[in-house]
Amino acid sequence: MNEKVTIYDIAKKLNITAATVSRALNNNPKISESTRKLVMETAAAMNYKQNKLAVALKSGKSNTVGVIVPYIDRNFFASIIRGIEEELDPMGYHTIICQTHEDEQKEKDTINALLNTQIDGILMSITKVTQSTSHFRNVLNKQIPLIFFDRKKNIPGVSTVTINDFDGGYQATKHLIEQGCKRIAHTSGDFALEIYKDRFEGYKEALSEYGIPFKKEYVMQTRSDTDAGKDAITKFMKLPNPPDALFSSSDYVALGAIQKLKELGVNIPEDFSVVGFSNEPFTKFMELSISSVDQNPMEMGKMAARVFLEQMNDSGVKIEKKVILSPSLMIRKSSTKND
Amino acid sequence: MNEKVTIYDIAKKLNITAATVSRALNNNPKISESTRKLVMETAAAMNYKQNKLAVALKSGKSNTVGVIVPYIDRNFFASIIRGIEEELDPMGYHTIICQTHEDEQKEKDTINALLNTQIDGILMSITKVTQSTSHFRNVLNKQIPLIFFDRKKNIPGVSTVTINDFDGGYQATKHLIEQGCKRIAHTSGDFALEIYKDRFEGYKEALSEYGIPFKKEYVMQTRSDTDAGKDAITKFMKLPNPPDALFSSSDYVALGAIQKLKELGVNIPEDFSVVGFSNEPFTKFMELSISSVDQNPMEMGKMAARVFLEQMNDSGVKIEKKVILSPSLMIRKSSTKND
DNA sequence: TAGTTTCGTGCAATCGATTACACTAAAAAA
DNA sequence: TTTTTTAGTGTAATCGATTGCACGAAACTA
Numbered sequence: 052m053n054e055k056v057t058i059y060d061i062a063k064k065l066n067i068t069a070a071t072v073s074r075a076l077n078n079n080p081k082i083s084e085s086t087r088k089l090v091m092e093t094a095a096a097m098n099y100k101q102n103k104l105a106v107a108l109k110s111g112k113s114n115t116v117g118v119i120v121p122y123i124d125r126n127f128f129a130s131i132i133r134g135i136e137e138e139l140d141p142m143g144y145h146t147i148i149c150q151t152h153e154d155e156q157k158e159k160d161t162i163n164a165l166l167n168t169q170i171d172g173i174l175m176s177i178t179k180v181t182q183s184t185s186h187f188r189n190v191l192n193k194q195i196p197l198i199f200f201d202r203k204k205n206i207p208g209v210s211t212v213t214i215n216d217f218d219g220g221y222q223a224t225k226h227l228i229e230q231g232c233k234r235i236a237h238t239s240g241d242f243a244l245e246i247y248k249d250r251f252e253g254y255k256e257a258l259s260e261y262g263i264p265f266k267k268e269y270v271m272q273t274r275s276d277t278d279a280g281k282d283a284i285t286k287f288m289k290l291p292n293p294p295d296a297l298f299s300s301s302d303y304v305a306l307g308a309i310q311k312l313k314e315l316g317v318n319i320p321e322d323f324s325v326v327g328f329s330n331e332p333f334t335k336f337m338e339l340s341i342s343s344v345d346q347n348p349m350e351m352g353k354m355a356a357r358v359f360l361e362q363m364n365d366s367g368v369k370i371e372k373k374v375i376l377s378p379s380l381m382i383r384k385s386s387t388k389n390d
Numbered sequence: 391m392n393e394k395v396t397i398y399d400i401a402k403k404l405n406i407t408a409a410t411v412s413r414a415l416n417n418n419p420k421i422s423e424s425t426r427k428l429v430m431e432t433a434a435a436m437n438y439k440q441n442k443l444a445v446a447l448k449s450g451k452s453n454t455v456g457v458i459v460p461y462i463d464r465n466f467f468a469s470i471i472r473g474i475e476e477e478l479d480p481m482g483y484h485t486i487i488c489q490t491h492e493d494e495q496k497e498k499d500t501i502n503a504l505l506n507t508q509i510d511g512i513l514m515s516i517t518k519v520t521q522s523t524s525h526f527r528n529v530l531n532k533q534i535p536l537i538f539f540d541r542k543k544n545i546p547g548v549s550t551v552t553i554n555d556f557d558g559g560y561q562a563t564k565h566l567i568e569q570g571c572k573r574i575a576h577t578s579g580d581f582a583l584e585i586y587k588d589r590f591e592g593y594k595e596a597l598s599e600y601g602i603p604f605k606k607e608y609v610m611q612t613r614s615d616t617d618a619g620k621d622a623i624t625k626f627m628k629l630p631n632p633p634d635a636l637f638s639s640s641d642y643v644a645l646g647a648i649q650k651l652k653e654l655g656v657n658i659p660e661d662f663s664v665v666g667f668s669n670e671p672f673t674k675f676m677e678l679s680i681s682s683v684d685q686n687p688m689e690m691g692k693m694a695a696r697v698f699l700e701q702m703n704d705s706g707v708k709i710e711k712k713v714i715l716s717p718s719l720m721i722r723k724s725s726t727k728n729d
Numbered sequence: 730t731a732g733t734t735t736c737g738t739g740c741a742a743t744c745g746a747t748t749a750c751a752c753t754a755a756a757a758a759a
Numbered sequence: 760t761t762t763t764t765t766a767g768t769g770t771a772a773t774c775g776a777t778t779g780c781a782c783g784a785a786a787c788t789a
Contacts, residue, residue, distance in 0.1 A: 070746095
């Protein structure tokens with residue numbers, strides 16, 4: 052009784068053709084008003100549901116996009132995904148979400164799997180370790196829109212949506228300077244990733260603008276977890292002239308740093324100020340709330356989705372957009388000396 | 391040059407039929423070894439990729455499952471999803487992830503959308519407010535496996551994977567009692583959800599086991615955010631005989647409670663101990679780390695996936711499994727009086 | 730040598746929806 | 760009244776892969 056109802060079933064019941072039913076359901080103007088109404092009502096009565104697979108096969112469009120991120124449980128990426136969904140849902144697109152866990156091979160496998168699924172587009176943030184670009188070219192070769200958000204590689208034909216990481220690094224550092232910090236350290240991810248490189252450049256720019264000499268012993272490339280933050284502080288504090296502030300490219304590293312500093316009995320923010328990056332929710336939760344650079348991930352997701360939609364519309368025309376959003380510094384206790 | 395290659399293209403090139411190509415690629419034993427090899431090599435050379443849509447249309451199986459959760463950025467749900475993916479990926483299934491944001495209508499819409507996409511199964515956790523069950527019956531009527539994890543409704547034909555919430559509540563409460571707490575409060579979600587009801591029952595059981603009278607003014611049903619935690623503490627502390635401990639069904643509420651308690655100058659854990667539920671990562675990050683009940687979400691996801699796979703294999707046979715996993719209490723600073 | 734298997738392929742239908750093209754009857758124009 | 764439009768449907772091919780059935784040739788049996 053609950054077998055699938057097809058347009059042929061409807062056609063048989065009404066003694067017409069499946070073609071007519073199809074046209075009626077698609078509001079083809081060539082169908083008479085009376086037939087259309089009849090078909091519509093019968094379809095509803097029979098609980099007809101369109102078989103999207105058949106449509107996809109025929110049209111070559113699956114109405115599905117793939118979103119690839121390193122982790123879905125980072126608030127930053129989760130928010131981006133939400134932004135993408137909010138923009139794409141109303142347009143009838145489905146979103147498949149995949150995680151790479153920062154593994155380049157998984158990234159390649161995922162992309163190939165998506166290509167086999169006849170996806171309409173791919174929106175993604177590359178892993179920290181991605182070197183090869185051949186899997187991206189596979190996508191482009193199939194004429195499938197590819198959009199990078201946040202973490203990107205410069206590849207012709209690929210649109211990108213990023214924030215101004217340079218400005219984020221600049222604002223964070225400038226803020227620390229204005230709070231009176233003189234010896235500002237910086238922990239970053241691998242400079243091979245543009246976002247980290249840019250934040251670092253922003254950091255240097257702020258220093259030089261205020262005439263503070265750049266010291267390379269104050270800069271460290273680390274993993275993005277709390278332990279890395281602890282290690283970094285341990286090393287920094289052993290320097291003959293230890294820093295009095297840290298701008299970290301990761302909230303997790305900032306957190307670890309704070310934990311270690313407290314262990315060492317350093318007063319925050321009086322003797323040491325800290326600013327992180329990403330504005331993860333926990334930065335706000337902490338008793339000693341952590342200042343952080345917000346990347347407006349929701350908007351980033353929406354922009355990425357819009358860029359995708361544009362590419363779908365201008366079919367044939369190869370557009371390549373570069374959207375850059377502005378970050379905003381959230382100032383909290385970890386860097387506010389005078390309250 | 392990058393047009394799609396089909397089995398017909400391969401067939402034409404080799405002067406054989408598409409049927410033969412299909413069989414060769416599927417390792418059908420009726421195909422001669424030589425032909426098989428030839429087809430395989432040609433397919434590889436031509437960069438042939440199977441059109442999954444066509445396969446899905448023909449077989450009626452899409453090899454895709456839908457996973458529906460309230461939020462993807464709760465560590466609990468993200469971990470479940472990861473567990474599901476790890477189990478299903480090797481079996482060739484894709485995972486579509488959807489969020490309801492605790493909205494019943496969104497839940498209904500999502501389910502219908504998934505049904506239209508010819509999904510092979512749905513694994514989900516219902517919203518806090520879900521009342522209706524008609525959309526679940528739609529799924530069952532289509533003979534599509536439906537599996538609830540964590541939050542469930544008792545519906546015939548639906549398998550469930552949950553933790554023993556009663557035991558979780560019991561363990562947490564017992565621990566507080568053993569720490570010397572005498573007046574233990576409890577904040578819960580809506581009792582309409584079994585998980586909250588069960589945790590509450592476990593709480594009561596522990597109390598009665600130790601001969602501590604149950605007081606209903608110590609129990610409150612709240613939202614699951616930090617503000618709710620603050621409000622709850624405010625009210626509790628105004629009681630003539632305020633509690634000296636809190637077992638909360640939510641880590642976020644526990645966090646809010648702790649923040650408020652500190653504001654009020656209450657010493658934790660000496661004068662007031664707190665245990666949360668879910669073992670969200672931040673509970674460990676806090677300077678004052680929060681004790682919490684871990685639900686082993688990764689395992690929960692894997693179990694849910696395995697139950698789904700079983701249902702797919704015993705096609706026709708209606709099995710209905712109820713799997714119950716064990717929670718484990720993570721004891722941290724917020725409830726450890728003597729260290 | 731004639732009859733029976735076995736092996737390897739081809740033929741053609743099928744999954745469900747879409748759509749160019751063809752066709753009929755009624756309406757409009759001549 | 761005859762011719763031309765036009766509105767409304769039907770016919771059949773198509774998207775790409777799968778598969779039951781049929782068939783010819785080779786291999787085996789008697």
